[in-house]
Amino acid sequence: MNMKRHGVALGIMAAGALLLTACGSDNNAGATGGSSNTTSTSAGPKVDCSGKKTLKASGSTAQKNAMDLFVKAYNDACDGSDVNYTANGSGAGVSDFTGKQTDFAGSDSALDPKKGEPDKAAASCGSPAWDLPVVFGPITLVYNVKGVSDLNLDAATTAKIFDGEIKTWDDAAIKKLNPSATLPSTKISVVYRSDQSGTTDNFQQYLTSAGGWTKGAGKTFNGGVGSGASGNPAVATALGQTDGGIAYVEWSFAQSNKLNIASIVTTDGGTPVKVSADSVGKAISSAKFKNPSGNDLSLDLSSIHKTTAAGAYPLLLATYEIVCSKYADAATGKAVKAFLTTAINQGQADLASNGYAPLPDSLKAKLTTAIDAIS
Missing domain, CATH: 3.40.190.10 (Periplasmic binding protein-like II)
Known part of the structure; x- marks a missing residue:
C-alpha cells in the first residue's frame, strides 16, 4: 500500500447526533474531545x-x-x-x-x-x-512453547524471529521483553502462510512500519525461514503440532483453536497490550x-502499526x-x-x-x- 505522511486522526467527530445509543505531514492533529474508541x-x-x-x-x-x-x-x-x-x-x-x-x-x-x-x-x-x-x-502472534503461557513481543523482535535472525526462545531480545518468564533454549520454528494471503501482506506491512523489516510486504511470505501451511486453519493445526512454534493467524482462529496469544509492546515501549475488541478499537x-x-x-x-495510543493493539x-x-x-x-x-x-x-x-x-x-x- 502506498503510504503517505499526510493524514487526519479519526478521533471524536463533531457529529454527536450520529453516535448510536445502547450498549504524517507534521499536521496530523485530530478533533479534540474525550475518548474516541467507544463502540x-x-x-x-x-x-x-x-x-x-x-x-x-x-x-x-x-x-x-x-x-x-x-x-x-x-x-x-x-x-x-x-x-x-x-x-x-x-x-x-x-x-x-x-x-x-x-x-x-x-x-x-x-x-x-x-x-x-x-x-x-x-x-x-x-x-x-x-x-x-x-x-x-486483528492478526495475532500465536506460539507453542512448553511451560510458557504468557509472552510479550514487539515488532522489532518479531521481525528478527520471522527472518531467522533470532533462533531460540531464550534469546536476549525475547528475555528483555519477558523478564519474569522462564524461557527454554528450544529452537524457534516459524510457521507461515504458504498461500497468497492478505493476512501475510498486512503482517509484513506491520513489521515494515514498526519493526525494521527489510524483506518487503506483499501476499507472499518473504521471511525465508520456517515451514508453510495454506490457510489459517492449516497454520493453526501445524502450530499445535510444533513445539517451539510461532505463527500469525487471524484472531478468530487463535480463539477457536485455543492457541496462546502474545501481547504486543507498541513502538512507545509501554505496557504490553493484549488483543481485545477494546484495544483494537483504540488503535482504529x-x-x-x-x-x-x-x-x-x-x-x-x-x-x-506505530500507534502510541495507550492500550491500543497495533496488528490489524x-x-x-x-x-x-x-x-x-x-x-x-x-x-x-x-x-x-x-x-x-x-x-x-x-x-x-x-x-x-x-x-x-x-x-x-x-x-x-x-x-x-x-x-
Missing part, C-alpha cells in the same frame, strides 16, 4: 429498502464471516433484499468490480494507484470509486487517512468495501447505501464473538457521512 450497537437507523433487491459482490476471504453477519442484518432490515457475496480473494474481487461483474468489492487493501486500480474503477463506475474500511480483523480510533478530506477513506496503516487487517460514489443505476446505488448503513449499525452486534473488532463510533460517523453521499 455502540442499537436497532440502527431506518434504511430505504426500495433499491435493487439483490446485490452481487465478491472479494476478501478474511471478511467472509463478517459479511454473513452483515447480510443477515440487511435481510432483517429489508425483507426480500439480499447480497450474494463470493469470497474469492481480494484481487479477484477488485477485478470483478472493475470488470462490471459486481456491485461492490471487498478487499484487504485499498485500490492501488501503482496498478492503475482507481482509474479502472472510476472508468467502470463512471464516477470516482471510494474505499470504505468497514471490517477490522488513532488511525489517520491518506487523504485528509473527502469520502475516500483509505487508511494510512502505518499510523495504526483492514478490509475495505469498494463502491462507486455514483452508480449508473440509481436502484443499485440505493441498495448499496442501504446495505452498508445496516452493516455499520445493526451488523456490528456479533462481530467481537466472531473474531472481528466492532467499529468505534468515531469511524462509524465518518463512514456514515460517506455512505450517505453514495447515489
Whole structure:
C-alpha cells in the first residue's frame, strides 16, 4: 500500500447526533474531545429498502464471516433484499468490480494507484470509486512453547524471529521483553502462510512500519525461514503440532483453536497490550487517512502499526468495501447505501464473538457521512 505522511486522526467527530445509543505531514492533529474508541450497537437507523433487491459482490476471504453477519442484518432490515457475496480473494474481487461483474468489492487493501486500480474503477463506475474500511480483523502472534503461557513481543523482535535472525526462545531480545518468564533454549520454528494471503501482506506491512523489516510486504511470505501451511486453519493445526512454534493467524482462529496469544509492546515501549475488541478499537480510533478530506477513506496503516495510543493493539487487517460514489443505476446505488448503513449499525452486534473488532463510533460517523453521499 502506498503510504503517505499526510493524514487526519479519526478521533471524536463533531457529529454527536450520529453516535448510536445502547450498549504524517507534521499536521496530523485530530478533533479534540474525550475518548474516541467507544463502540455502540442499537436497532440502527431506518434504511430505504426500495433499491435493487439483490446485490452481487465478491472479494476478501478474511471478511467472509463478517459479511454473513452483515447480510443477515440487511435481510432483517429489508425483507426480500439480499447480497450474494463470493469470497474469492481480494484481487479477484477488485477485478470483478472493475470488470462490471459486481456491485461492490471487498478487499484487504485499498485500490492501488501503482496498478492503475482507481482509474479502472472510476472508468467502470463512471464516477470516482471510494474505499470504505468497514471490517477490522486483528492478526495475532500465536506460539507453542512448553511451560510458557504468557509472552510479550514487539515488532522489532518479531521481525528478527520471522527472518531467522533470532533462533531460540531464550534469546536476549525475547528475555528483555519477558523478564519474569522462564524461557527454554528450544529452537524457534516459524510457521507461515504458504498461500497468497492478505493476512501475510498486512503482517509484513506491520513489521515494515514498526519493526525494521527489510524483506518487503506483499501476499507472499518473504521471511525465508520456517515451514508453510495454506490457510489459517492449516497454520493453526501445524502450530499445535510444533513445539517451539510461532505463527500469525487471524484472531478468530487463535480463539477457536485455543492457541496462546502474545501481547504486543507498541513502538512507545509501554505496557504490553493484549488483543481485545477494546484495544483494537483504540488503535482504529488513532488511525489517520491518506487523504485528509473527502469520502475516500483509505487508511494510512502505518499510523495504526506505530500507534502510541495507550492500550491500543497495533496488528490489524483492514478490509475495505469498494463502491462507486455514483452508480449508473440509481436502484443499485440505493441498495448499496442501504446495505452498508445496516452493516455499520445493526451488523456490528456479533462481530467481537466472531473474531472481528466492532467499529468505534468515531469511524462509524465518518463512514456514515460517506455512505450517505453514495447515489
